[in-house]
Amino acid sequence: NLHPQYAGDIGIAPNPKLAQRIRESDLILAIGPRLGEMTTGGYTLLEAPKAKQKLVHIHASAEELNRVYHADLAINATMNAAARSLEVLTAPPSLPWEAWTAAAHADYLANLQPQALPGDIDMPAIVALVQKHLPADTVVTNGAGNFASWVHRYWRYRGLAHGDKTQLAPTSGAMGYGVPAGIATAITTGRMAFTICGDGDFLMNGQELATAAQYGAKTLIVLLNNGMYGTIRMHQEREYPQHVSGSQLRNPDFVALARAYGYAGARVTRTEEFEAELLAALARPEGTLIEVMLDPEVITTRGTLGAITQAALARQTKD
Secondary structure, rough: OOOOOOOOOOOOOOOOHHHHHHHHOOOOEEEEOOOOOHHHHHOOOOOOOOOOOOOEEEEEHHHHHOOOOOOOOEEEEOOHHHHEEEEEEOOOOOOHHHHHHHHHHHHHHHOOOOOOOOOOOHHHHHHHHHHHHHOOOOOOEOOOOOOHHHHHHHOOOOOOOOOOOOOEOOOOOOOOOOHHHHHHHHHHOOEEEEEEEHHHHHHHHHHHHHEEEEEEEEEEEEEEOOEEHHHHHHHHHHHOOOOOOOOOOOOOOOHHHHHHHEEEEEOOOOOHHHHHHHHHHHHHHOOEEEEOOOOOOOOOOOEEEEEEHHHHHHHHHHO
C-alpha cells in the first residue's frame, strides 16, 4: 500500500473513484482473483459476459477462466508463476499512463481521510494506533462483517519485500474466522496477531480463546460492539426500512468472558482511552481482548444507518 503506484483495493465498498477508473480503463490485467460478485462490484465494474475493457485473466484454476467473463487472453497459472514470467519482460522507456497512475495513487491517499461520523469512537484513529504500535510483521486477521472494512480501508500493508505474509481472511464471507486464525498464527509462527471482529462475529468462534490459553498463544483482539449483526441490519434498512428482524444482539459481558478464558479484557467507550489499553496489552504476557463500544449508527466507514434508512424511505415514497 506504500508503493507510489498503488491505487487501492477492490472488494466491498471500494473507493468510488477507483471503481470509476476501472470502468473507464482500456485494459484489465487480473492476476489471481476470481472475477465474481465481490471483485467486480456486483458485476458492475465489468460488463458480463464480455467486458468493454480488454481483459487478461490469470488464475490457478482453469475452471475459473471464462466462467463469467470471456477474457481476451486467459492464462492458467499461479500468481507466482505469472509474476516470474512477467518480470523478465523489458520495461518500456516511458509510460503514457504515468500521470494517470499518479492521480490514482493520490485518490487512494485522499480516501484515507475519514468522514465525520457520530459517537465517541474514532475508528480510523484506532486503526492508526494499532498500526503505529504493533510490529511491521503483524498478521491481521478478520472474519466477515462491516467491521472488517475499517482495516480494509485504513490499514496500510507494507508488502512482501521482507518475506512476511500479513493477512488472513475468508474468501467466502465466513463469520467467525478471525479469532481462530489469529490464534493459529500465534501458535505456528510466534508472530503478533491482530484480530478485528464484531460482536456477532466473535460469538461464532470466541470459545477458541480456550485454545489460546492452552497453548500459551498471545493475540490482540479488538472487538467492535454495536449490539447487532451490522451487515444484515444494513441490508434490512436498505431493502425493508424500519423493519428490524433477528439482527439485534443481547450480548454477554465480553470483558468478563475473555478473562474467564485466561485472556485480559478491557472496554473503551472513547477514543482517548484506547492507546493506554493497547500499550498495556502489548506489555502483558497473555492475550488481550479490547471491547470498543461503537455507536450503532456508524454502520460503514462512510455513512450512517440513519442515512441508509432515509434513502430507502425516499425510494419507497418515489415508487
